[in-house]
Amino acid sequence: MTLQKFMVGSIENCDLPGLGIIDLEVRVDTGAKTSSLHVDHIKKFKxxxxxxxxxDIHPTVHNVDEVITCQAPLRDVRKIKSSNGVTEERYIVRTSIRMNQQEWQIDISLTDRSDMSYLMLLGREAMLNRITVDPSETFLLTSE
Structure with a gap:
C-alpha cells in the first residue's frame, strides 16, 4: 500500500500515543536528521x-507542574550534534507518532531542550516518505 504524502507547516501538533502525549506542539525541521524530545530525569535501567x-515529560509548555513519567526500551545511544554545534551522547527510543490521522513508528533522541521554544523537534527520518514541508506555513493540519 502506497501512502499519500501530506503537507505540514514549520510548526504542527502531533500525538505520541506510545508515551501518553496528546496534542504536542512540534517544530518541523528538515535540517535535523533525528527527532528530539525535551525530557527531564533520564534514568537507564534493566x-x-x-x-x-x-x-519525565512536561507535555504542556505553559504548565511546568504537569509531568508525565514514561518508560521505553532503549533503542540506541547516538552522538548527535545540536543546533549550536555541540555533540552529545543521547538515548534513543522508538515510539509511535500520530499526525493527519496516520500513525507510524519514529526514533526520538531524549535531551534537554529547555532553552528551545518547542518541546519536540520533528526530524527528517520521521518524515521520510510521509510528509512534505511548506516552511512558510504553520498548523496546516489543524486548519483542515
Whole structure:
C-alpha cells in the first residue's frame, strides 16, 4: 500500500500515543536528521534483561507542574550534534507518532531542550516518505 504524502507547516501538533502525549506542539525541521524530545530525569535501567530508560515529560509548555513519567526500551545511544554545534551522547527510543490521522513508528533522541521554544523537534527520518514541508506555513493540519 502506497501512502499519500501530506503537507505540514514549520510548526504542527502531533500525538505520541506510545508515551501518553496528546496534542504536542512540534517544530518541523528538515535540517535535523533525528527527532528530539525535551525530557527531564533520564534514568537507564534493566527490565526483563533489556535496557530501558525512564524520563519525565512536561507535555504542556505553559504548565511546568504537569509531568508525565514514561518508560521505553532503549533503542540506541547516538552522538548527535545540536543546533549550536555541540555533540552529545543521547538515548534513543522508538515510539509511535500520530499526525493527519496516520500513525507510524519514529526514533526520538531524549535531551534537554529547555532553552528551545518547542518541546519536540520533528526530524527528517520521521518524515521520510510521509510528509512534505511548506516552511512558510504553520498548523496546516489543524486548519483542515
Amino acid at each position: 527490565k526483563g534483561g533489556k535496557k530501558w530508560v525512564s524520563f
